[in-house]
Amino acid sequence: MALLDLFGSEYRIISIVGMAKNAGKTVTMNHLIDEVAEKSLCVGVTSIGRDGERQDIVTKTDKPLIHLRKGSLVATAEMLFNLSEVKMEILEVTAFHTAMGRVIIGRTLSDGFVQVGGPTTNRAIREVSEKLCAYGANYVLVDGALDRTSSASPAISDACLLSTGAVVSRDMNKAVDQTIYRASLFQLNAVESSMLEEAWEIAETNRKPVIVSKDGRKKILFDVSTAIGAGKAIAEAIEEDTTSIIIPGALVTQTVMDVIQTVRDFWNITWIVGDATKIFIEHKDWLYFMRIGVIVKVRYEIKLKAITVNPYAPAGYFYDSELFVKALQSRATDLPIVDVMR
Structure with a gap:
């Protein structure tokens, strides 16, 4: 199933929210980046916090890298702009500051890997995402940082994906419970008065x-x-x-x-x-x-469009992918459940 089809042209700023680190957010982001490229559209990426580094700076485990095609747009902190492996044209040095310098908006001049670290406030992330749209991004992907489910907020994104996985718990049933709970919160009804x-x-x-x-x-x-x-x-x-x-x-x-x-x-x-x-x-x-x-x-509904799963944990254990997906689907019948590792 094409994840991008869930958003159409109505939702342009999409956040990817993780239940925990190593839940598959970056794999999900790369999957969406590839789908945007296959449609010959332009993607923009940014992040709350830092992402795209080769090794997780907290857990010291290897991480999937963010890979962009030529002509993609990036909003990232000054230090990470310089650390990215792909060459980029600077489009704008914004007024937003982070611990790693000002946020720079650039366009990739070739295919390659990038490190992404954007602003840390909801308002700033939204403004930066809108700037990426103004520079030509058909879709902007916002990578949420550790425990920052705030990136799902409608103040930031138009819609979101929830990434979960074996890293949440060694007990698959507990991981399912926690994921369904978070999804149920994201689906709370808005006031109509x-x-x-x-x-x-x-x-x-x-x-x-x-x-x-x-x-x-x-x-x-x-x-x-x-x-x-x-x-x-x-x-x-x-x-x-x-x-x-x-x-x-x-x-x-x-x-x-x-x-x-x-x-x-x-x-x-x-x-x-x-x-x-x-x-x-x-x-x-x-x-x-x-x-x-x-x-x-x-007051404001979150548009949760799907749950993506990563049945593997960095600690070395894993779930049966088919059982994990079925367990989630049986309790979230209105949401697509997608194993991004497949």
Whole structure:
């Protein structure tokens, strides 16, 4: 199956998010790069963090390299621009700074390998990706760094792929559970209410939680600096006719726990966060919340188009690819599951 066909012309900026290091993100990226080239289209690549080095700087294991065709576009830090094996024409030295220097946009002058390290903030990555589109990229691929599922955020990309693999756990069933959990978060429904959309704008502007009542009244919690650790303050602000809690930042387990332990009718209240990358709740806690009736929605949906799998782990163990794919597919029936190593 051609992964690129999942995106068509509607989704141009695509992030590749890994469940862990060595889950197959770079293999997936190279697969997409080849598919773009086969269609005689132009690809642009960038990354949150660093990628494309021959050896992982953390685990010291060999890594697949990012290989680009002549005429491709790259946004990478100054130091990595100079370390890349392919020669590149400099198109722009941007105003974005990283620990490895300014981010440079270049065009490859031949086929070859590149090292990629882009900006570290969502806004900067989005702006750089849009610059790559302006320079002629039909598709921009954003490689997410370790534990940076934020690259899946709609603030960065139009759609995403989730990469998982044996590296997640020696126990295949545990890897399947964790992957399906992450995928389910990425598929949370967006709010469909003009009243709640207006409340979201207020929360985002003030960077404060907002309590919304049935009649549309909105209470801004100005005394709360962040929702983290503020569960009790949020619970105290809830009234009998409260219908929604708007959280402009991160949603963590303890915040939800503090509210449900205090508010009797918590199942009548919807929690709303920006997008699924802002949810930091362990799988077992999420299952508990769902079982007792906690409702969580997002303001902006993530467009998860497929799950890619790598059945091999650097530690030397591996899964049966067919069993792994079938196990994932049986629980994610609406998503294509693709073994990129094949």
